[in-house]
Amino acid sequence: MLAFAGELASLVGPIFLRHRIPRPPFRPQRSRLRPPLLVTMLLVRRRSSLTILITAFSSLLYQNFSLHDQVNELQEHIYELENLLQVHNVSRIINDGSDSVHHVPSKGLKRLALFVSVTLLSIPLLVLKYVDYVSRSRSRSSENSSEEVSLNKQLAYRVDAFLSVNPYAKSLGLLVATLLLICLGGLALFGVKDDSLAECLWLSWTYVADSGNHTNSEKFGERLVSVSISFGGMLVFAMMLGLVSDAISEKFDSLRKGRSEVVEQNHTLILGWSDKLGSLLNQLAIANESLGGGMVVVMAERDKEEMELDIAKMEFDFKGTSVICRSGSPLILVDLKKVSVSKARAIVILAEDGNADQSDARALRTVLSLTGVKEGLRGHIVVELSDLDNEVLVKLVGGDLVETVVAHDVIGRLMIQCARQPGLAQIWEDILGFENCEFYIKRWQQLDGMHFENVLISFPDAIPCGVKVASLDGKIILNPDDSYVLQEGDEVLVIAEDDDTYAPAAVPMVKEASFIHTSRPARKPQKILLCGWRRDIDDMIVVLDAFLAQGSELWMFNEVAEKEREKKLIDGGLDIERLENITLVNREGNAVIRRHLESLPLESFDSILILADESVEDSAIQADSRSLATLLLIRDIQAKRLPMVTHVQNGSFSPGSWIGEMQQASDKSVIISEILDPRTKNLLAMSKISDYVLSNELVSMALAMVAEDRQINDVLEELFAEEGNELQIRQADLYLFEGEELSFYEIIIRARQRREIVIGYRLADAERAIINPPSKSIRRRWSVKDVFVVIAEKE
Structure with missing residues (x-):
């Protein structure tokens, strides 16, 4: 190389000396007519220098490739000699006897590999160029036909459709691109390195995985190929990071918008959103408190974050109950399956705010969607309706699965009852809500064969008020006769604080004394x-x-x-x-x-x-x-x-x-x-x-009670109806004298003479009534100004 540099200097030196030109004399009168000769000579000198540099660089490249060819020829001779030695059973150790000389492919095979890699890399570019050329030709030939779509647009559409329809298209494309980069890079490395094809493929993967590995390359060809592979590797990993980022963002977006599936069972499912939802969730949370909390799933056509924010603003204690929100339509089976509708123990359909007919029509369509679930429904459906006329149609569609609560009808009847008996609104609020005492139905085998008059005083912490008769297909009879004897399979309807707070005990000794009560005055026109x-x-x-x-x-x-x-x-x-x-x-x-x-x-x-x-x-x-x-x-x-x-x-x-x-x-x-x-x-x-009726809250209480136990709906329907039994407020002088000392059990016995069941009382100086009072056996002094809450037949 030093000799080559000396020869180059000997060639360049005389050329510079030969082009040294003396400075011309100063001629001011002709300076504006033609350019000076010095400028011309400088341009010639620069062009000559550039030509010399190009010639020198070409000579360097020629010498480099010439030496590379000589090295390959020597390696081929060494390989041939080794084969001759192996034929004569002679082993040769090189590199200090540690590594045997590996197989060195021929020069033609390496050039073929390099040519194949470059050709394969050029094919996509040529195809795209050809497609663009064909599209332009067709567009020029069919200028009058606006309906024909160009080839490049068709190809772009096919690719876009493939990426949109196939969920794994992006990942598959990334995998194919990575494999092509590794294979083409391995072939190119095989053409410029002395290693085997397998080693070059592995080296290509290392360049793709870590772009810093190409710094160990020494020769110009190796560096060019390694830099190209590393650049492609950076693009591949950028695409991979983009796909991973999109997948993570899509997952979080799915969680944020409530599109993920709910894997729950024995949960309460609420479909729809209205002003009654807050009170309904509160009642369900109180009902599940004794169980350590429950699971409530809310699905509505709202954004999940908005629903969660509105629920958080309600600021009441959920008492261990979890509320999960999902965004979806109850009219779509896919959305219903997303909230595990077939495994829910109760499904509540809330009426929409606005037009009553449209709300009931939507509720009807929701019931149709629920009945179309292939897996079937484990729980019952509670439907809130706005118009009483639509109740028959909903029950016809839903069959035995459906329990209806007509909100307007319930409130209207409550207002009429409370207008006739002031103070009844507070009593209904206590009975319908789960904060105090409510209705429960349970079977007690030890009560079989007992008369109902004895069952009335058998519960220290509850008040029996009806029987679910097994022989009448489970019909609930409110306020039955004292002579009714409980049969096998009968269940007792009681008012208690919770379903695990009461149990029958031995019948207490209650003094029975007849009381000559004053008859109620006849009804007057109002x-x-x-x-x-x-x-x-x-x-x-x-x-x-x-x-x-x-x-x-x-x-x-x-x-x-x-x-x-x-x-x-x-x-x-x-x-x-x-x-x-x-x-x-x-x-x-x-x-x-x-x-x-x-x-x-x-x-x-x-x-x-x-x-x-x-x-x-x-x-x-x-x-x-x-x-x-x-x-x-x-x-x-x-x-x-x-x-x-x-x-x-x-x-x-x-x-x-x-x-x-x-x-x-x-x-x-x-x-x-x-x-x-x-x-x-x-x-x-x-x-x-004013005595008030809390409309939305009372309807929510009724919905929660029926959702927890659908049998209670029959009890509420009878208490709200024009005929049968109802809640009434009675004056104390119907059961006792002024200042008389009686236990609550004795008052219950006296009320049975009027075929009434006393469930609570309100003292003259108290603001609220006490339902299911404790210590029923303890006597106290009563006043005729006190009032009692009873279940009695309508007059």
Whole structure:
């Protein structure tokens, strides 16, 4: 190499000396006419120098490849000599006797491998170029035909469709690209290195896996190939990182949006979203507290994060119950299977806020979807309906799997019962909710053969109120005869704090004494006012006609025109001519305008029912604000018209205050307000100017109770119906004398003379009733001002 450099210097030196030109004399008069000769000579000198450098670099490359060929020839001669020695059984040790000389492929084979790798690498580029050329040619030849799609667009579409349809297309493409890179890189390395093909393939993988491995390459060809493979390896690993990142992001996105499958069983499934969900979750959490908590799955057509945020804002104790949210439609079987619908022990379908017919139609379609689950359903379906007329159709579709709760009908009947018996709303709230005492049904084998009158006093921590008769296909009989004897398979319906807090004990010794009770006075005609309009008001009129005495009046005050009002009642199925006990009186006006209310004889009504008006029913806060304003206006007008009373009611308000005057007016009439938002409850409870009905919360309680035990729905339906048994409030003078000392068991025995079951009481100086009182055998002194809560037949 040093000799070659010397020869190069000997060639370059004379050339530079030969081109040395003397400086021309200064000629200022001709400098602007032509360029100076010096510039021309410099350009010639630069071009000559560039030519010399190119020639030198080419000579270097030639010498490099020439030496490489000589080395290959020598290696081939060595290989041939080794073969001759092996033929004559002669072994030769080289490299200090440690490693034997490996097989060195021929020069032609290496050049073929290099040519194949370059050719295979060029084929995709040539194909893409050809496709582009064909597409352009076709586009120019068919300019008038706009329907024909170019070849490159078709190819791009096929690739895009393959990647979109096949879930493993990206991973498969990455694998193929990696294998091609390793194979082509191994062939290229085989063409420039002296190693075997297997060793070159392994070396190619190391370049792909770690781009820093190519730094050990020494020759120019090896470095060029290794850098190319390393660059391809960086692209492969970038693609792999992208796929892994996309897979992780997709998984987290699936978890965030609630698209993953719920692997649970014996859980409660809630389909839909409404304002009742918070109260429903609270009741289910309380019901599962004795079990250490349960599992509730909520699926609605909302974003999972929004649902979880709304549930977190409810801020109540779940008591160990877990709530899982999933986004999906209950009308799609795939989404239903995603929440393990076939393994749920109960499925609750919530009614949507808004139009009643659309909500019930959607509930019907959801029931159809549930009945179409191939695996079948383990639990029952609880459907919240908005219109009573749709109940028959839903039960026809769902069959024995379905239990219905008609929200509007339940609230309407509760309002009527509470209007007839003030204080009943609080009792219903205690019985329907799981915070206090509720209904349970269980079989007790030790009670077989016992009369029901003895069963009544056999539970220290519960109150029996009915029997599920096995011989009548499991029919539940409320308030049966004392002479009924429990048979094998019969179950006892009780009111208890929880299903594991009560058990039968030995029948206590209770003194039986007959009591000559005063008969209840006959029902008198009443005057009822309905403020507002709701879609099932025709059903409320029918129930009022069944409950009220003959000669009663029902005043209807709302903004619906009288002619349109009568048409709506008839369309709802009400036959006004068939009303037996009540007479309808129509008045038109706005219930939040004082001037309109003053036109009514508000002081003469026995009961006033303020309904959540249909026009603002969709907004709970707006409906409650309207009801509260109507309540305050009515009480204020009554207080101004009624004579002042000198006594002061129990409470913190003075008789001279406006609330004190309204409290005195509340002694003259009962006002029942339909409340949708639970927060409004505190306002009415503090002022004590109205007995309230908490609409949404009571419906949620009923849904939770039926979801926990579907048998309870039969009990609730009878208690809400016009016929059969119902909850009633009785005066204490029907069972005892003033100051008489009796135990609760003795009062139960005396109430049986009237065919009634006493389940609780409220003392004269107490604000709330006590259901299923403890220490039933202990005597206490009673007052005739006390009242008892009983289950009795409707009068």
